[in-house]
Amino acid sequence: MTSAHVETQPTDQDTPGSGRLAHAPSDHPPVARAKVGVLLANLGTPDATDYWSMRRYLSEFLSDKRVVDYASWKWQPLLQLIILSRRPFKSGEAYRSIWNTEKDESPLLTITREQTRKVAEGLAARFGDQVMVDFCMRYGNPSTDSVLRRMQAAGCERILFFPLYPQYASPTTATANDQAFRTLMTLKWQPAFRTVPAYFEHPRYIEALASSVREGYAAAETPPEVLVASYHGVPKRYLMEGDPYHCQCQKTTRLLREALGWEGEAIQTAFQSQFGPEEWVGPQTVEHVAELARQGRKHIAVVSPAFSSDCVETLEEIEEEIRDAFLAAGGETFTYIPCLNDRDDHIAALLAIIENELGGWVAPRP
Structure with missing residues (x-):
C-alpha cells in the first residue's frame, strides 16, 4: 500500500497508543484514529498473461453491465462459451508484448503505483500526516473492495474517490464509482464519500x-x-x-x-x-x-x-x-x-484537482 499518512495526534477522546476511546468499556473494539483518504482508481489489469489469468480478467471486464449492456441471458452464453474460449489467447499475446518483465506486471499497474507514490508525496508536503493515499483497480487487483476496506479499517472516515479518467463515460468513470458504492453498501460504518468529476477541461x-x-x-x-x-x-x-x-x-x-x-x-x-x-x-x-x-x-x-x-x-x-x-x-x-503517466506536470494537475475536491475536509498545514 502506498500512503502519505502518519497517525494524527490524539484528541481528548483518544487513549494515546491504545486504539481505544478514552471512556469506552474495556471490551470495546479498537477504533483507528480518524484520517482523510484519497483513493485513485484505474481500469484494471490481469495478474499474468496465461490463459486462465486472462480469462478471469476478461470475464470480469466483459460481464460488467456498464461495458456490455446486453441482456445477460443473451450475452453470457456467448461470452463464456465462445468469446472466452478464444480471446484470452489473443489478449495474452498482446499483454506479453508490453509486459513489465522486471516487475512481472502490466505497465498500467507499474505506472499507477508510481502516480500514487508521487501524489502521496505531494499531499504530504501540503497536508502533512492528515491524508492517506492508495490506489485500486476496477477489474483485477488490487480490487476496489479490498482497498476501500483497508482504508476504512485504517481510520479513513472520509474518502475522496478519484477515477483516473479525464472524460466521463459510463463504461469507465461510472463503473468505477459503482464498484466503490457496492462496497459502501456492505460496511457497518460507512466513511463520508466524495467522487471526483471529469477533469477534461481543467x-x-x-x-x-x-x-x-x-x-x-x-x-x-x-x-x-x-x-x-x-x-x-x-x-x-x-x-x-x-x-x-x-x-x-x-x-x-x-x-x-x-x-x-x-x-x-x-x-x-x-x-x-x-x-x-x-x-x-x-x-x-x-x-x-x-x-x-x-x-x-x-x-x-x-x-x-x-x-x-x-x-x-x-x-x-x-x-x-x-x-x-x-x-x-x-x-x-x-x-x-505517451500518456501523461507520472510526468511532474500531470501529477501537479492531479494534486490541484484533489486539493480542490478535499475542500472543507482537511486544511493545509501552516
Missing part, C-alpha cells in the same frame, strides 16, 4: 497534455503534419442516451488545439478499440490514419488524451496495430506521444 490537465505534445514534436525524427487525438470508443447509442463522453472528447481536442495555438486541421479526433456489430462513434483511428496516409499525409503523431496511463490500448494497439495500418497505407513516420 487548465493544468490541458497544459500538461499540450506540453507532452510539444515535447513529442520536438523529438520527432520528421515534424508530424497531423496530430490524431485517439480516444477509446463507445457505441453511438451511448451518445444518444445521454452519455457525455463523445462531447467531452471533442472539447478536449479543441482545448488542446487552442493551448497549442494550432489551426483546425492540425489536430483531429478519432476513436479506437471498437468491437461488436453495432455502430460506434467515429471515425475509427485505425481507418482514419490509413486514410490520412492515402491522402498524402506521410508523417503523423498520435496522442491518447483519454488514458491517464499507458496500457495495452496505447502500447500495443496504437504502437503496433494502428502504426502498422498507417505504414501499410503509405505513411512514412509515425510518432506516438
Whole structure:
C-alpha cells in the first residue's frame, strides 16, 4: 500500500497508543484514529498473461453491465462459451508484448503505483500526516473492495474517490464509482464519500497534455503534419442516451488545439478499440490514419488524451496495430506521444484537482 499518512495526534477522546476511546468499556473494539483518504482508481489489469489469468480478467471486464449492456441471458452464453474460449489467447499475446518483465506486471499497474507514490508525496508536503493515499483497480487487483476496506479499517472516515479518467463515460468513470458504492453498501460504518468529476477541461490537465505534445514534436525524427487525438470508443447509442463522453472528447481536442495555438486541421479526433456489430462513434483511428496516409499525409503523431496511463490500448494497439495500418497505407513516420503517466506536470494537475475536491475536509498545514 502506498500512503502519505502518519497517525494524527490524539484528541481528548483518544487513549494515546491504545486504539481505544478514552471512556469506552474495556471490551470495546479498537477504533483507528480518524484520517482523510484519497483513493485513485484505474481500469484494471490481469495478474499474468496465461490463459486462465486472462480469462478471469476478461470475464470480469466483459460481464460488467456498464461495458456490455446486453441482456445477460443473451450475452453470457456467448461470452463464456465462445468469446472466452478464444480471446484470452489473443489478449495474452498482446499483454506479453508490453509486459513489465522486471516487475512481472502490466505497465498500467507499474505506472499507477508510481502516480500514487508521487501524489502521496505531494499531499504530504501540503497536508502533512492528515491524508492517506492508495490506489485500486476496477477489474483485477488490487480490487476496489479490498482497498476501500483497508482504508476504512485504517481510520479513513472520509474518502475522496478519484477515477483516473479525464472524460466521463459510463463504461469507465461510472463503473468505477459503482464498484466503490457496492462496497459502501456492505460496511457497518460507512466513511463520508466524495467522487471526483471529469477533469477534461481543467487548465493544468490541458497544459500538461499540450506540453507532452510539444515535447513529442520536438523529438520527432520528421515534424508530424497531423496530430490524431485517439480516444477509446463507445457505441453511438451511448451518445444518444445521454452519455457525455463523445462531447467531452471533442472539447478536449479543441482545448488542446487552442493551448497549442494550432489551426483546425492540425489536430483531429478519432476513436479506437471498437468491437461488436453495432455502430460506434467515429471515425475509427485505425481507418482514419490509413486514410490520412492515402491522402498524402506521410508523417503523423498520435496522442491518447483519454488514458491517464499507458496500457495495452496505447502500447500495443496504437504502437503496433494502428502504426502498422498507417505504414501499410503509405505513411512514412509515425510518432506516438505517451500518456501523461507520472510526468511532474500531470501529477501537479492531479494534486490541484484533489486539493480542490478535499475542500472543507482537511486544511493545509501552516
